[in-house]
Amino acid sequence: MADHSFLSTTSNRIRLALLCSAASLLASGIEVRADEQGTTHLGLLLLDPAHVRARDPDGNAADRGNSHYVADAELERARMGDLRDLFAGIASVSVGGAIPVAQKIFVNGVDMLNLAVSVDGVAQNNRIFHHVSANAFDPGLLKFVRVDAGATGADAGPHALAGAVVMETVDATDILAPGRAIGGTARLSFADNGRTLGRSVTLAGQHQGLEWLAYGKRATGDDYRTGSGLEVAGSAADITSTLLKFAYEAPDGHRVELSGQRPQDDALRPFRANMIGVGAPRDPRRYDTTRDTLALSYENTQATGLWDPRIVLGKSQVRIGVDQPTAPALGTSWGDSETISGRIENRFHIATGTVTAGVDFYDRTSTYSDDATPGITEKAHNLGFYAQARLDPTEALSLSFGLRHDRQDFTGTTGWNRAFSGLSGNLSVAYALTDSLTLRGGVSSVFGGVALEDNFIFNPGWDYGGVRASRGTNYTLGFDYEADRLRLDGELFLTEIANARTSTFGSNATGDARSRGFNLGLGYAWDGGFLRGSYAYSRISVDGATPDSYAALDLGAPLGGVLAVEIQHTPEGSAFTLGGSVEAASAYRRVATGSDQAIPGYAVLNLFAEYRWSGVAGMAVRFGVDNLFDRQYADRATYGADYASVTPIYEPGRTLSIMASYDF
Template sequence: MKKLRWRLLVSVCVLNGAYFSTGAAAQDSVDASEELDPVVVYSFNNDRFAVAADRNTSIYVSRQAIEAAEMGTLRDVFAEDASVTVGGGIPIAQKIFVNGVDALNLNMTIEGAMQNNRAFHHVTANAIDPALLRAVRVDAGIAAADSGPNALGGSIAFQLIDALDLLEDGETMGGKATLSFDTNGNTFSQALTGFAEHNGFDILAFAKNAKGQDYTSGGDWEIPGTGANLQTGLLKGGYTSDTGHRFEVSGMMLKDKEERPHRANIGSLTRKPNDTIRLYDTLRKSFSFRYEHLEPTDLYDPEVVLGFSENNIDVPVPYGSKGTSNTLNGKVANTFHFGEDIGFTTGFDFYRKTANYEDPSSDLEEVATNFGGFGQVRWTPLSALKLSAGLRLDHQRFEGLGDFDTSVTGLSGNGSASYEVLEGLKLKAGYATVFGGIALEDNYVFNPSWDYSGIKPSRSHNVTTGFEFERSGFLLSGEVFRTDISDARSGDNNVDVLTEGFNLAAGYKWSSGTAKITYSNTRVEVDGDAADTYIAQDFAAPLGQVIAFNISHRLEEYDLTVGGDVQAALDYDTGSGDSNRTIDGYAVVGLFAEYQPEQIDGLKLRFEANNIFDEDYSDRGTYGGDYQTVNTLKEPGRSFSLTANYKF
């Protein structure tokens, strides 16, 4: 890891998150004015606010989880925490839910470039290759004002690998080659990374290809349209001046062009047996420019971001459909440090979102443009007490079909507090009300006959309260949450969406290993009634009770790390509408062994046995499990994989 002099590094034990990170040790407090010695950077973008009260609900995905998911999917990235669910067995269908809320209702960024380019409800708006990731932070429910606009259910921020992450001290260039093979679907993946640094300039180039056949579910049932055919690329460069000015540019793409299930997130519909597979041609792009100062002063601690992202979802059969959605966004902010215990972040941001549907007989488009200003105060009045509060003002112009044009304006506010009542025991709570504006619709359901006259801007109310106890390697935490979204957009109408429940976590970290179990219990309502997967689609998911257990242990004398995980969900009856069906529970067990021989520097071998009991199941976040007429998209059955990494 390349060592840089940072004025502030925070790497912190947070609820359901960084407790088991393999990075730098956690700190309960940081002197924001003290210049530290050079340190190894493991934290989330040198997150200066990681110990702030508004991070009470934040989940920092551990480096261990990110590295383990390198040749996997987003579901593997979030496998350590039951409160984040990823449904869908193939990458283009994987949708993220945070405390039950669909990520479409969160502010999501990659390197600061806003995502959530909504297109076609049968595919995801949030695909990303885990091999590109260096850090992930999820702000569940409560998002600070400077996290960005429209954070109805919180926010998710992804950061991508760069050369400075991979270079060791004294190195100026290097590379990494990765090969992986999975027996279920005979999927062969190859990735190559090159990186270099010279006179303050750094650059990284990454390319990956994954190709395979249709996988089989538990019981050896072949699932048509699930063969891997994914190409990923990343080019990222930066420059750091002698005085600490840091500029970064990045561009990434993911391409998946392959025959998929007729409705990519559904195995099949019993009433339409002839709808088997068809071609999906998908391309996702994200570009960003970032500026920050790594040696800020009390009055100059800036952040500048300019981003662009785009999804192209083309489905030639049967209508020659082409869906394009994109977002151009920017942000300028500065943090003023008024002494050691108080800081104020203020600035403005904007976005322009476009959603277009085109076929030989149609060309339909919606556009939303937003300008916002924000301020967030973070204060530690006592060593045991942390406070945070913020406001946003957003003005949005919405242009709909048929020359419809309107503007809406709204305020958002948040407040959070944490108090250490005893050594290691913290009580914490937060509230946020968020102006969501008028969301762009799924462009594959655009209807020229829509009447926008009654459409309203959405607003959410988020409440969370809980505790966290951490001492001598033990962790115990719990929280109760509620997200109430009023006037969420559905076509040319509005609906009210509610998710509520609680999360629990327990764990222990010893000198050579960790063990952790998390439990999440979530229920969903739409317009006051219990919701099934169809009614809640694009808003939330009826998840019920979900459990995640992870354990690992390092055998130093053998250069070996071994461990495993259990992903489980209990039976759940949505009790809603025409479905009125209990979604079956499941328990899936996996084991792994990772070997890093001391004799061969840079080599790492990882063996995994996944779903070892060949459970026939669909992840709880997968659509349609509560409908008799839906054959859900099954997850892979038993598989064995071997991954070889060689860094040179």
């Protein structure tokens, strides 16, 4: 039986979830305007995710009904932080791991490894060493983040089993003030817990259609302490991140863009980076992690009618080196994952909407090597054809439907080779019952092929006879309500993944996974401020049974109920903005076979004050205190809290911070 004690015994918390929840759609800032009768209405400004949705050409399409957009203000606050800071306001997107190298992302309870992830249109790698993250990104270089949970379009790319994550890096025009030819932003931050010093500089310029941008960030510090005073060995910040981008846009809209980025983390980390320890403590060891993404694209920003092409070519690579002090003969173990990908597509603008059609491909290679092993490799090549229609037949009805076909050639560690192919289809419908209330639903069936496994468990003796192509099936049913200053939303979801790889070194196997649950949200804005929040409940099963953390590895996580609340206010005429947030999770008592304890609940309060320096244009200073009451807790998405033998990687205790930024 599911543990619903949190819901049944704490009705006040449910009211809080309902009243502070659906905030995934309401952020911060308001605009007052008058109608013909002079009545005041609420508009939405930069701090609301709806403002970001409006910049998405398909933001109002039916298949975007389950999409979560990270607000501009959230991006700004996460600039000197990590992925957990980036998604802190969205309860259905959970990030566990405490330190960037170990942070794993879960969407509706499903590991992001089962979503199509792209940066600047370039497909990212999926699996890597299971103790570290396969998707560590620097929020400081991002300008747009969208999470498509569940059914998504055929143009999301291959392997969108449970949705997609789309990220875009900043352009020169995002940095430069109107009319400026050159400029930039400098940031400096310090956090007392771990004595972490962060500094970043962004420089940008433009001249007669030519744009350039250079970004650099460095964060260093000491090991932090948890709420109980435990010093987490191997948690010290030591990250370097860079981005270079060049673009040319002709007067008639033809735009070519080239970008390259590299975040690097090379430092001592916990022996198993995603946990403090198992049983007796072990000394930290060196993890050398480098992620590269190179992207080249062409589009016409002014295109209309039946000819609106886009071309993207790119490469993403993750290289992780892990010292093996307990096996000196191995030296350093290396895992390399590389994906070369591309797409050519055209968007046909028709009277009732758009139709996007195209072809995409990837060549993906994953290799393990050490001093005693020359290299063990898995490879996959995929070619896909797709078409996606997004139509508005009437003012009330919005439809999105698409189809794609993929053919994958897979080669295993033994040289075993086989081709897999399959169709994928999706359908999403949104219908406005009234001016305020919209009902929506979606379904998709997605061919996933065979995922490359964790290269740190590659076995040259694997039997591939039982490996099958995976398939994801998604169902969602939800609503959106908006009336003046109030916004509500909610949805039920079910995601099923068949034939997902669940291999260990000793065996090459597949299994079935399912995640189901619901999301609720509410937002309310007033002149100068906002309240937003979201509540998510998910339950995962593997092969029909409740899994422990290990059985769910790379598929999902036992999350249960998660709550996120944010509030912010700027007094009229004041240079100060005051606010805070609550992050909470209910106790998770669905103890599975293999685990031996319930996961405790927690509630953490964070506060901040920001001051816009009136005497220095472009200067802002932000003061914050995270985990005000110094709670010891591990984020619900962190691995291992359901085992008494595991010490999970706890989040930092009370942390005082200051960040200064200057636009020039």
